[in-house]
Amino acid sequence: KNEVEQSPQNLTAQEGEFITINCSYSVGISALHWLQQHPGGGIVSLFMLSSGKKKHGRLIATINIQEKHSSLHITASHPRDSAVYICAVPSNTGNQFYFGTGTSLTVIP
Amino acid sequence: GAVVSQHPSRVICKSGTSVKIECRSLDFQATTMFWYRQFPKQSLMLMATSNEGSKATYEQGVEKDKFLINHASLTLSTLTVTSAHPEDSSFYICSAGPGGFNEKLFFGSGTQLSVL
Numbered sequence: 001k002n003e004v005e006q007s008p009q010n011l012t013a014q015e016g017e018f019i020t021i022n023c024s025y026s027v028g029i030s031a032l033h034w035l036q037q038h039p040g041g042g043i044v045s046l047f048m049l050s051s052g053k054k055k056h057g058r059l060i061a062t063i064n065i066q067e068k069h070s071s072l073h074i075t076a077s078h079p080r081d082s083a084v085y086i087c088a089v090p091s092n093t094g095n096q097f098y099f100g101t102g103t104s105l106t107v108i109p
Numbered sequence: 110g111a112v113v114s115q116h117p118s119r120v121i122c123k124s125g126t127s128v129k130i131e132c133r134s135l136d137f138q139a140t141t142m143f144w145y146r147q148f149p150k151q152s153l154m155l156m157a158t159s160n161e162g163s164k165a166t167y168e169q170g171v172e173k174d175k176f177l178i179n180h181a182s183l184t185l186s187t188l189t190v191t192s193a194h195p196e197d198s199s200f201y202i203c204s205a206g207p208g209g210f211n212e213k214l215f216f217g218s219g220t221q222l223s224v225l
Contacts, residue, residue, distance in 0.1 A: 033214055035216075041202070042219060043204075044216070045216070048214070088214070101152045102152050104150075
């Protein structure tokens, strides 16, 4: 079993739709990271959160520590949001990260 | 914000040659950097943790003599793929952060290695 599970693996949406990507983890964590990887390969850190909710523009990330679950929401999705979204959590020993397998999002105009 | 620069972005080499990839932290000191490998449509796989001034820590299954890591300064880590073979073709990416695991992560832009 992977330490970090993401769903869905692939997601296609129409422009303007509200999108939710889920992440469940099995390790105890101090923080969870949401990353965005564009087709060219570059990775950008979107959020780092340890409780509650964070918002940046059209992106919202929530985390429930008790349930070991986090969600990434995209409001009013746009084709430029098309990318792979990855959640990552530090290991218990704090010396590495566990990565989800990613959610490939395609937003159609 | 903190920036991590990775070079080259793409390299094509002949089988048997060695390839060096550089990862630099541009505006912060990074005592630890991480090297990842990513196959198409798969997630990041940690290869090794690069520690400034000491030996790198390699993940299980990663050959340390094959993937040489040097972290000689607080702003530079290098990954050298020695005697590259076609099966080494992959996307390699580094990351670092000024504050460790509870701080924001910063990634290099990645290096696409193709071994002919």
